[in-house]
Amino acid sequence: MSVKKKIKKAISFIVPKGMAKERMKLFFYSLFNRKGISFAIENIGDKIIYKTAFKDTVLLTNEALYPIADDFEYYQHFYKTKKDDVVVDAGANMGHISIFFSKQVGNNGKVFCFEPDKFNVERLNANRALNHDLPDNIIIEDLLLWNENVLVDFEEAGTVGSSAVWFSENAKLSKSKP
Template identity: 45%
Template sequence: MNVKKSIKKTIRSLPKSMIKEHLKLIWYNILADRRIKYKFFQKEGLNVIYETIYEDLTFFTNEPLYAITPDLDHYQHFYKVKQGDIVIDGDANVGILGMLFSKKVGDNGFVYCFEPDRYNVDELNSNSILNTHLDNYSVHKELLWREAALVGFQEAGPVASSVEGCRAIIEKYRPNFAIASHHFVDGKPTYLKLEEFFRQLNYPYITKRFGCYEIINLAGPSL
């Protein structure tokens, strides 16, 4: 076991306490990219609000983002969200990407977050309350689908997923996509289904692997 893994394992083995939280904060700041800084504020007892600074943008969450911040780059691998953009977060989860993008698009842009899982929506709304700047950000408790209809959906908190039907949107608006696709449906990897979908549309796409786990289908004119 290398030194980094050994230190991480030692910190994880400690009992829950503010000392442990401080050690984690110090350790992850040491490991962090120079564009990223972690802080936290203790409310009472072990209740903590976490502050993440990413590229000089600051947002607050109820949980630490130590393991999530690499994804902020992955989803912008070919297209960097910029001022004035319209962003659709089609599986918003607890709102981390949506909150970041709301900062990046500014007053002239907007972020639409779709998240049907009520467990995630509760956490998403809780995180949103901590970020009073989110005037260009809306939450919709619905699936993205090709028509107004009832669709089977199993609520499962952070591991829930949804399916998008968007051929007409692609043809009309030519959007850029970044889709997490490490899941399996009917025993088949979703990234293969997405590759086939974009291939049928003759739409530019590429599948990127980040580390051992994250697979993202990127597609659109930015490629």
């Protein structure tokens, strides 16, 4: 087990839940974040909102983006999004990358999100609602992208574990639309 994981486990054991734990995680991840990425948290009532800033783009989410903030750069390795671009997010999950790209492409751009897991779509919409500066340019398609037009078994896990390839022992499969 890496030193980073050992520290995280120790923090979880010492401070098991609540805002104190979130502040400790924020401090920990802020120590290791890359230049151009910053994190903050807000306590609104009994709800914690996470703020992630990547360069000039700020995202508000219901989930901490500490472990995936580097993905914003990764997804633009070969092509940097510009105003008015059209982006396809195949497997949009909870919409973090979709929201980022939505802000990047602006009012005249489009972001097509393909996400067949209804639980993830609910989370995507909840994250969209937090970002009041978000252009109305995200189109969500409740579809699974596949290499041919066939019905495909799909396990909705409500996480990145949703799959059309691997199924858990408790899988309740639903047919995805062709």
